[in-house]
Amino acid sequence: MTWITNRWYVAAWDSEVDRAPIARTLCGEPVMLYRKLDRSVVAMRDACPHRLLPLSMGFKEGDSVRCRYHGLLLGPDGCATEMPIRSEKVPKAVCATLYPVVEKHRFVWVWIGEAAKADPALIPDFWPCSAPGWTFDGGYNRIACDYRLVIDNLMDLSHETWVHQGSIGQHEITEAPIETVVDGEEVLVRRWMPGIEPPPFWRDALKSAGPVDRWQVCHFLPPSSVLIDVGVSPSEAGDTIERHDSGVRGFVVDAMTPETETTTHYFWGMARNFDIDDAGFTARFKAQQGQVFDEDVEVLEAQQRSIVVNPDMKLRGYSMDQGSVRARAIIKRLVEAEAA
Numbered sequence: 001m002t003w004i005t006n007r008w009y010v011a012a013w014d015s016e017v018d019r020a021p022i023a024r025t026l027c028g029e030p031v032m033l034y035r036k037l038d039r040s041v042v043a044m045r046d047a048c049p050h051r052l053l054p055l056s057m058g059f060k061e062g063d064s065v066r067c068r069y070h071g072l073l074l075g076p077d078g079c080a081t082e083m084p085i086r087s088e089k090v091p092k093a094v095c096a097t098l099y100p101v102v103e104k105h106r107f108v109w110v111w112i113g114e115a116a117k118a119d120p121a122l123i124p125d126f127w128p129c130s131a132p133g134w135t136f137d138g139g140y141n142r143i144a145c146d147y148r149l150v151i152d153n154l155m156d157l158s159h160e161t162w163v164h165q166g167s168i169g170q171h172e173i174t175e176a177p178i179e180t181v182v183d184g185e186e187v188l189v190r191r192w193m194p195g196i197e198p199p200p201f202w203r204d205a206l207k208s209a210g211p212v213d214r215w216q217v218c219h220f221l222p223p224s225s226v227l228i229d230v231g232v233s234p235s236e237a238g239d240t241i242e243r244h245d246s247g248v249r250g251f252v253v254d255a256m257t258p259e260t261e262t263t264t265h266y267f268w269g270m271a272r273n274f275d276i277d278d279a280g281f282t283a284r285f286k287a288q289q290g291q292v293f294d295e296d297v298e299v300l301e302a303q304q305r306s307i308v309v310n311p312d313m314k315l316r317g318y319s320m321d322q323g324s325v326r327a328r329a330i331i332k333r334l335v336e337a338e339a340a
């Protein structure tokens with residue numbers, strides 16, 4: 001297993017889940033998601049307890065689902081309330097597995113592992129996605145690669161120079177020194193660029209010219225998220241890499257949920273604390289961010305194919321890969337702890 005099982009994973013955007021069931025494989029398990037009338041979300045194993053037809057193909061009846069094959073009726077607690085032969089008594093054991101589910105920070109989080117261990121306090125802290133004074137939106141891609149390759153990509157922004165040369169790439173990013181810090185189960189890769197000319201995006205966000213201090217802090221949170229704290233402050237404000245709230249600030253939000261060992265659900269977005277009521281800006285930025293991530297998807301899928309056809313070769317870690325090397329080491333340690 002390449003992933004940690006006993007953790008919360010993003011299963012969907014809140015906006016994706018409605019009354020009609022959707023099917024999504026999470027950490028190798030087929031899951032069906034839908035909303036009840038009270039709008040709470042049900043996450044159920046997407047296989048009928050009878051002959052395993054995906055339940056997501058079935059018919060909704062109130063908050064229940066009727067299997068499309070022989071009509072077994074299951075309540076939102078996963079248990080059968082009516083057998084295919086209606087006159088037959090329903091045995092207690094006819095149930096589909098239900099997964100713990102929590103809605104937070106605009107996402108639907110599902111716990112695939114042992115349900116008794118599902119502590120909501122373990123949901124990664126995506127505070128900018130729901131804090132007052134901030135706005136947040138984003139999108140979704142399915143990527144045909146190991147989720148850890150996406151983490152590698154996001155923990156090493158030196159790739160921006162080449163992968164994104166036509167969009168956000170900038171040579172000064174590779175020139176600024178980086179610092180990698182491990183904090184328990186988390187990893188930070190910090191880059192501080194003092195006294196620079198702001199790039200156009202940040203100049204416009206700040207709505208003023210003049211030298212700025214710019215930062216990028218890539219933050220890995222287990223089991224598989226990366227938040228990237230980005231922004232600029234006017235140099236005269238005297239901000240630091242630890243505290244920087246004098247200017248404009250955003251978080252690139254990335255949650256990677258393994259679908260299989262070689263495919264990933266990629267939920268991405270941007271939370272920001274400037275122009276938060278400008279819905280047009282939010283939509284334009286989301287479209288731009290989607291285009292930038294398409295450039296990553298092309299590279300990541302090609303990398304995955306190359307890994308498969310070069311089994312005698314290994315991934316190497318150079319100095320700028322320290323962030324992802326550390327993040328992978330933490331994942332490996334937690335996976336091994338679960339297996340022990």
Ligand code: FES
Nearest residue numbers: 048050051067070
């Ligand atoms: S497979 Fe679902 S009722 Fe038979």
Ligand SMILES: [Fe+2]
Nearest residue numbers: 160163164296
């Ligand atoms: Fe990228």
